[in-house]
Amino acid sequence: MRIIVHDTASAMLDLLRRPVAERADALRELYRPLEGVLTRVVGEADPVRMHRLGSGFRFDREDERYLPAVREMRAAGVWQRVEEALAAAWERIDGAVPGIAHADTVHVVLVLGDPDDEHLTVRNHGYVGMGGFPGAIQLLMWPTATALAKIGHAAAHELHHNVRYANVAWNPVTVTVGEQVVAEGLAEAFVRELAGERALGPWATALTGAELERAYRKVAAGIEVAGMRNLPPYVHGDATARLMGCEPVGLPDFAGYAAGLRIADAHLAATGLTAAASVALPAREVLANAGVPTAA
Secondary structure (H helix, E strand, O other): OEEEEOOHHHHHHHHHHOOHHHHHHHHHHHOHHHHHHHHHHHOOOOHHHHHHHOOEOOOOOOOOOHHHHHHHHHHOOHHHHHHHHHHHHHHHHHHHOOOOOOOOEEEEEEEEEOOOOHHHHHHOOOEEEEOOOOOEEEEEEOOOHHHHHHHHHHHHHHHHHHHHOOOOOOOOOOOEHHHHHHHHHHHHHHHHHHHOHHHOOHHHHOOOHHHHHHHHHHHHHOOOOEOHHHOHHHHOOHHHHHHOOOOOOOOOOOHHHHHHHHHHHHHHHHHOOOOOOOOOOOHHHHHHHOOOOOOO
16 A cells, blocks of 8 residues: 655645635645545545535635644644554554555545634544545644644544445445444544554543443444434534534434444454454444344
8 A cells, every 4th residue: 555645734835825816726736636536436526615614724814823833733743643653554454454455545635624613623622534435535633732642643543444445335325323433433443552542532532431321322222323414413423413414313522433432342352353453344243243233
């Protein structure tokens, strides 16, 4: 696997020095490395519109915070750390499952987020990722202390997804809550294998005690709910579901991540496998190993 972490720091510094009227085109060029993969998976999609809807920085106005933020990220070695984390992640997966199917090349695009977007900076502590399309990983961050410390772990989490969905079929009509929470739980268990408990994202550790137990029970009860549009409330919680135009089901933020990690841990304990070795296992197998009932 060839992993290319594109120099979006230079691209963003150039973009932010341009007149506002030129920035949309520059942003479209910044996202171009992901274009081929996204077109194959979702069809024609405007990356500028996706950026706007996905907590990206505002390119239609001046903001004196943006240039210093990109410089801070560059000075902190964010791009180099992402590259190193991805190399270590692939080495671990390749060693655990030799010959596993994977994209020949994975393009990685890291973009500045919007500091005024509460979903990004408060709910997600400043960083999010998307890596479920083999061959493409997008990372979005604002340089909060947590994001600066953990962006490399987020990249490794997304690479686990990237390899999983080169092996596991994903259909937006038939995908279930079970598949989504298993994927998230295994990806978080994977970053813990690589870098310890400190690598876990805030979404996987936000719930504890009775709150986690209640969320786990509700997620487990909805494990067979199918269809991409029906998953956000179970995976991301009610607040994010509302942002996405979905009907809430009474779950706190990131319930599916916390429940998924609990499921992954039960599976790992029952089988003695690692999260790296489990990357391509069917969700039903992982759920069965974890003792979560599913339909026959």
